[in-house]
Amino acid sequence: MREIAASTITAAVARLCIEACIDLPEDVETTLRRAQASEESPLGAEVLEQILENARLARAQRLPICQDTGFTSVQLLVGQEVLITGGDLYAAVNAGVRQGYSEGLLRYSILEHPLRRRNTGDNTPAAIHTEIVPGDRLTIRVMPKGGGCENMSTLRILKPSEGEAGVKRFVVESVFNAGPNACPPLVVGVGLGGTFDLCAHLAKRALFRRLGEPSPDPDNARLEQELLAQVNQTGLGPAGLGGRFTALAVNVESYPCHITALPVAVNIQCHAARHKEVVL
Amino acid sequence: MAEPIRLRTPLTEEAVTALKAGDRVLISGPVIAARDAAHQRLVELIARGEPLPVELQGQVIYYVGPTPAPAGRPIGSAGPTTAMRMDAYSLLLLERGLKGMIGKGRRTPALIEKLREHRAVYFAAGGGLGALLSERIRSVEVLAYPELGTEAIRRMVVEEFPAIVINDCHGGDYYTEGVETWRVPSE
Secondary structure, three states: OEEEEHHHHHHHHHHHHHHHHHOOOHHHHHHHHHHHHHOOOHHHHHHHHHHHHHHHHHHHHOOOOOOOOOEEEEEEEEEOOEEEEOOOHHHHHHHHHHHHHHHOOOOOOOEOOOOOOOEOOOOOOOEEEEEEEOOOOEEEEEEEEOHHHHOOOEEEEEOHHHHHHHHHHHHHHHHHHHHHHHOOOEEEEEEEOOOHHHHHHHHHHHOOOOOOOOOOOHHHHHHHHHHHHHHOOOOOOHHHOOOOOOEEEEEEEEOOOOOOOEEEEEEEEOOOOOOEEEEO | OOOOEEEEOOOOHHHHHHOOOOOEEEEEEEEEEOOHHHHHHHHHHHHOOOOOOOOOOOOEEEOOOOOOOOOOOOOOOOOOOEHHHHHHHHHHHHHOOOOEEEEEOOOOHHHHHHHHHHOOEEEEOOOOOHHHHHOOEEEEEEEEOHHHHHHOEEEEEEEEEEEEEEEOOOOOEHHHHHHHHHOOOOO
């Protein structure tokens, strides 16, 4: 077994929280720049230019890209030969969130109960998902997920007879309904298959994939291209003010499903598609 | 594109009436920063017939929950939040003289109708542009409910704060117009 100290995990999570909120990933910035160069709507092109300027300013001034520094979504890929020492894994992650949000002057947006609605005062707990994988490494992915776009996400179990056309209709309808509320141009994570819970998880996992990297499944890759084209015909455009670029990418993740079902989940991500990862 | 219209707060009825959906504006002067929790409290005070901690006549409310201010800046990142969550509350605030709201995203038909009735306007600022927009905020002071943290009511003085008129007081809706202009009709 390879040992990793809980304190190492805490320090890594703290740094990832701060960097994710301040430093827009290179793949997102490149895709935005390409969109800016080809957006036909003058207002849309201006919005894209402001988004790029905002990213530059955030990096230079060490300010959060967006004031909604999110629900801290954390994915842990834990090698089965890793032994965590000196503390509890989830406590170590949450300690990292606490430290990162305090030191990075990030916003506390988490309430301890959905109805009592008292702020926890340190942005914990994170939304943590763990996968056990082969090997002796620990991969930590952090995504500060804003509320505006997360709130517009959807899930529906379609009838198998609705087929691919039904899936496309549902995705495009979800994006259109999200509209300007979700801060387009969006990254659209689509989960296809699995159970109710797994389908939503697939959609979230799709958002962690690099923009421009197609699904390894050829049917999913084709679906991604066709969905992107359809979403960009809605006319919503940057900030929902009208234009060609409603989405920067559609990423599809699939899983086997039951004979009775065709589950689809759409996890909407705003243009501030913030995520960072580290391999320990 | 036309030059942006320069607006001073508080807004006069005349200034509001002249605005049309799609107009780009630069707002200068004091605005009230308030979002979900603060709106709920204001509306509870109205229901009990108690005085409000802020004057609403002619004022503009900015829906924002900023990040903490770093040393040397009045505020951290401070872009708009989704406006629709405030709609149920905003109806009452418009009856108290509120003239403008800055947020992002669509409003409900009831709110849009109310803008017409009370001669008020809804602006969208750049969603996800919190760093950029914070540069247009000159000073910030907490007016009420400091215990709400980021959701406290603040007075912010803004200078040439960029926004676009989404819903004017004549029934115009720029989100609908924009989409109609750029939608690709299906075959």
